Amino acid sequence: MKNEYKRTKTTVSLINYHLVFCPRYRRKIFDIPGVEKQFKELTAAECQKNDIDILAMECHRDHVHMFISVYPQQSIPDVVKQIKGATSHKLREEFSQLGKMPSLWTRSYFVSTAGSVSSETIEWYISTQKTRY
Numbered sequence: 001m002k003n004e005y006k007r008t009k010t011t012v013s014l015i016n017y018h019l020v021f022c023p024r025y026r027r028k029i030f031d032i033p034g035v036e037k038q039f040k041e042l043t044a045a046e047c048q049k050n051d052i053d054i055l056a057m058e059c060h061r062d063h064v065h066m067f068i069s070v071y072p073q074q075s076i077p078d079v080v081k082q083i084k085g086a087t088s089h090k091l092r093e094e095f096s097q098l099g100k101m102p103s104l105w106t107r108s109y110f111v112s113t114a115g116s117v118s119s120e121t122i123e124w125y126i127s128t129q130k131t132r133y
Contacts, residue, residue, distance in 0.1 A: 021109040028061040045084040
C-alpha cells in the first residue's frame with residue numbers, strides 16, 4: 001500500500017478512502033466487453049487531472065471498489081461526483097447499451113476512511129501526551 005504523505009504549503013496529510021459505488025439498478029455493466037477497461041482509463045485520467053491518487057481499483061459485475069488518496073481540501077462528495085460524472089457521460093456515449101439508461105450511476109455510495117495508524121494507536125498517543133516527556 002502506498003502511504004505517501006501529501007504536502008502543500010501549509011499542510012501535510014495522509015487521507016485514504018475506500019469507495020464503493022454501483023450502476024443504477026445494480027445493472028451488470030462490467031459484463032459488457034470493453035466497459036471495464038474504458039471505465040478504468042477514464043477514471044485514471046480524471047483522478048490524475050484532480051490530484052487524486054488511485055491506490056487500488058477493481059470492478060465487479062455490478063459495482064466498483066476504489067482505494068484513493070486525496071488532499072484535505074478535497075471533499076469526498078466532490079471526488080465521487082467528479083469520477084461518476086466524467087465516466088457516466090463518456091461511457092454512455094461510447095456504449096449503446098448504456099446510452100439507453102436515464103443515468104449510469106446511483107446517487108449513493110459507500111465510503112470509509114483508512115490510514116496507516118490504527119484508532120488504538122491514536123488514542124494511546126493522545127492519552128499519553130503528558131506522561132511521555
